[in-house]
Amino acid sequence: MSNQKPGINREAFLVRDLFDKEIEQKPTRDGFGLGVVDAAKLDENVVVLCADLTESTRALWFKEKFPNRFVQMGVSEQSMAAIAAGMAMAGKVPFIASYAAFSPGRNWEQIRTTASLSDTNMKIVGAHAGVSVGPDGATHQMTEDIAIMRVLPNMIVVSPCDAVEAKKATMAGAKVVGPVYLRFAREKSPVFTTNKTPFKLGRAETFRFGDDLTIIATGPLLYEALLAAEQLSKRGIEARVLNVHTIKPLDTKAIALAAKETGAIVTVEEAQAAGGLGGVVCETVASLCPVPVERVGMPDRFGESGEPKELLEAFGMTAPYIAMAAERVLRRKRGEKVEATLPFVTAAAEKIVEMRAAVMKEALGRAPRKWGGNKSDLSLKSRTKK
Amino acid sequence: MPNLTLGPKVRNDLHLHDRKLKQLEERATTIREDIIDMLVEAGSGHSAGPLGMADVFAALYFHVMVHDPKKPNWKDRDRLVLSNGHICPVQYAALAHAGYFPKAEMMTLRKLGSRLQGHPDRAALPGVENTAGPLGDGSSQAVGLAYAALLDRSPWRVYCVMSDGELGCGITWEAMLFAGRNRLYNLTFIVDRNNIQIDGTTEEIMPLEPLAAKFESFGLHVERCAGNSIRDFVTAIERAHGVSEKPTVILADTIPGYGVEFMEYDFRWHGMPPKAGGESSMAIDQIRTLGGKIRSEHE
Numbered sequence: 001m002s003n004q005k006p007g008i009n010r011e012a013f014l015v016r017d018l019f020d021k022e023i024e025q026k027p028t029r030d031g032f033g034l035g036v037v038d039a040a041k042l043d044e045n046v047v048v049l050c051a052d053l054t055e056s057t058r059a060l061w062f063k064e065k066f067p068n069r070f071v072q073m074g075v076s077e078q079s080m081a082a083i084a085a086g087m088a089m090a091g092k093v094p095f096i097a098s099y100a101a102f103s104p105g106r107n108w109e110q111i112r113t114t115a116s117l118s119d120t121n122m123k124i125v126g127a128h129a130g131v132s133v134g135p136d137g138a139t140h141q142m143t144e145d146i147a148i149m150r151v152l153p154n155m156i157v158v159s160p161c162d163a164v165e166a167k168k169a170t171m172a173g174a175k176v177v178g179p180v181y182l183r184f185a186r187e188k189s190p191v192f193t194t195n196k197t198p199f200k201l202g203r204a205e206t207f208r209f210g211d212d213l214t215i216i217a218t219g220p221l222l223y224e225a226l227l228a229a230e231q232l233s234k235r236g237i238e239a240r241v242l243n244v245h246t247i248k249p250l251d252t253k254a255i256a257l258a259a260k261e262t263g264a265i266v267t268v269e270e271a272q273a274a275g276g277l278g279g280v281v282c283e284t285v286a287s288l289c290p291v292p293v294e295r296v297g298m299p300d301r302f303g304e305s306g307e308p309k310e311l312l313e314a315f316g317m318t319a320p321y322i323a324m325a326a327e328r329v330l331r332r333k334r335g336e337k338v339e340a341t342l343p344f345v346t347a348a349a350e351k352i353v354e355m356r357a358a359v360m361k362e363a364l365g366r367a368p369r370k371w372g373g374n375k376s377d378l379s380l381k382s383r384t385k386k
Numbered sequence: 387m388p389n390l391t392l393g394p395k396v397r398n399d400l401h402l403h404d405r406k407l408k409q410l411e412e413r414a415t416t417i418r419e420d421i422i423d424m425l426v427e428a429g430s431g432h433s434a435g436p437l438g439m440a441d442v443f444a445a446l447y448f449h450v451m452v453h454d455p456k457k458p459n460w461k462d463r464d465r466l467v468l469s470n471g472h473i474c475p476v477q478y479a480a481l482a483h484a485g486y487f488p489k490a491e492m493m494t495l496r497k498l499g500s501r502l503q504g505h506p507d508r509a510a511l512p513g514v515e516n517t518a519g520p521l522g523d524g525s526s527q528a529v530g531l532a533y534a535a536l537l538d539r540s541p542w543r544v545y546c547v548m549s550d551g552e553l554g555c556g557i558t559w560e561a562m563l564f565a566g567r568n569r570l571y572n573l574t575f576i577v578d579r580n581n582i583q584i585d586g587t588t589e590e591i592m593p594l595e596p597l598a599a600k601f602e603s604f605g606l607h608v609e610r611c612a613g614n615s616i617r618d619f620v621t622a623i624e625r626a627h628g629v630s631e632k633p634t635v636i637l638a639d640t641i642p643g644y645g646v647e648f649m650e651y652d653f654r655w656h657g658m659p660p661k662a663g664g665e666s667s668m669a670i671d672q673i674r675t676l677g678g679k680i681r682s683e684h685e
Binding site: 050051052053054072074075078079102106138304310314352355357363372380381382383385 | 428489503556592
């Protein structure tokens with residue numbers, strides 16, 4: 001047991017109105033855009049390479065400030081990685097920017113050989129990671145990047161929780177010598193940390209105290225973890241919440257301490273629940289302090305088209321599902337018998353069927369006559385003259 | 387090297403009567419309207435590529451390809467591999483009109499539960515041969531299909547639609563090496579040469595010209611056609627069918643956003659739909675005017 005009173009850690013300096021519905025929202029990729037400009041001001045060797053996604057990765061903000069240090073690659077992620085490695089071997093600090101599905105998704109071998117094995121000082125920027133990419137669908141929703149990057153020796157893997165932390169992570173990534181993977185999201189998410197919130201690569205931060213269990217989260221879903229902890233608190237369960245922005249090297253001390261002091265862990269990530277944060281936490285507690293673990297994340301399936309917020313709910317990554325995972329892990333901690341199936345996964349699988357049916361019914365109900373429906377063609381959104 | 391001799395046996399009569407041409411052009415206009423309607427309902431998606439390729443898709447699905455919408459898994463169907471998956475609205479509209487699925491489903495593009503995923507999913511929708519989105523993979527899949535067809539002495543052909551921007555992907559050229567070496571003459575690549583990609587024009591981002599010479603040096607036969615002229619495109623296809631020792635690449639020069647004047651030639655329309663309201667209704671009006679212009683030529 002720790003000596004801390006349950007509740008938000010005041011020394012984490014989170015925003016004052018943490019659970020205000022009107023909390024400011026920004027995508028974490030914005031933090032990269034700002035951070036890489038600041039990093040470039042401090043180090044003239046910082047260069048940015050981008051594979052035809054300048055605006056959406058926010059590499060554009062760097063290009064506008066430092067046009068001569070920006071390199072347009074076209075749709076060539078594989079050579080982008082290896083060319084960046086060449087530049088790093090000549091003393092540059094290259095950031096390579098694309099969507100996570102393509103980099104590191106497509107160019108993983110080039111990263112393995114020319115960044116990781118060669119231990120070059122280059123930074124891989126994976127934007128649009130996770131399912132919150134939304135309507136683009138499974139091909140663009142990268143959910144395997146944490147798993148494939150964290151197994152690379154020498155690689156540092158960082159998944160910031162909001163735009164403010166994303167900026168800090170980018171600047172820290174520029175300073176450290178060696179390959180770094182930075183994971184960012186497309187969709188807006190709550191900005192709940194501040195400039196005063198402590199951030200150090202490789203160190204987990206306690207955002208909430210509690211001794212009944214620990215929720216270990218990474219990326220923007222950390223906010224959902226805090227919401228889940230609040231919901232649990234109302235039921236008399238006090239969850240510790242750890243921000244594990246650095247998945248590699250993992251803060252094994254903090255994880256082991258959490259396991260020892262709380263005896264139960266739930267991991268939360270917007271990625272495959274296998275192999276990523278969930279995987280590394282299980283590996284760590286198995287060798288240091290075995291306790292029950294439940295993993296919230298993609299349950300061994302791909303994403304699909306939908307609105308970002310719908311998808312997070314449909315895949316069981318929001319606060320209510322995290323709370324359900326917490327309930328199960330607590331039953332295991334108490335030594336009670338639990339069902340073989342995971343209730344938080346089953347509930348989401350049922351929910352998505354319901355949600356799909358509702359969305360399809362609404363859309364098909366508005367089908368115009370020209371497409372076999374019974375509504376006027378002029379009722380199509382495209383035909384409204386404003 | 388296996389004996390890759392026997393080639394396609396079944397093909398459609400490609401002679402283009404004026405009446406058939408007019409039908410195809412009207413079909414392309416309808417597809418363009420559907421693209422705008424779908425994209426605005428979805429609230430996201432790509433405009434320029436689908437509009438530019440409506441003529442090619444109308445020609446492929448309603449004139450060139452041997453296929454049966456009632457039997458989407460018929461083993462001897464021609465295959466259309468879409469490598470630049472983001473232009474799928476044009477394929478979806480063509481498939482719906484051909485009868486692969488109810489047209490009403492065009493209302494569901496990019497929504498939760500839809501078979502019309504933001505990028506095509508081969509498991510979800512009949513008529514979709516390959517799952518696509520990440521650029522460059524389609525040409526290799528098409529090569530694999532064509533190679534297998536020749537191994538089995540199958541009668542079907544493979545058409546692979548790809549973008550010019552995706553020629554930046556190294557895998558494309560690996561596929562071309564293989565296609566040229568194995569003389570996959572049952573395979574036709576169709577490059578949407580619209581000169582734009584997300585960040586700008588292709589010649590500004592990463593120049594491709596002289597493009598025909600590049601493909602020729604990889605052992606492909608090259609045809610160049612006006613991609614917004616159905617007659618010109620069909621002629622290029624006929625020429626491709628006449629080449630029996632090499633795969634063909636058709637460089638289809640298209641106008642991105644074709645039919646919607648405020649989108650044409652503008653790379654900024656690569657990845658966004660028109661706004662609902664004045665913008666989208668103007669797009670529909672302009673497409674109809676275009677249809678009117680085309681029709682008058684043949685009446």
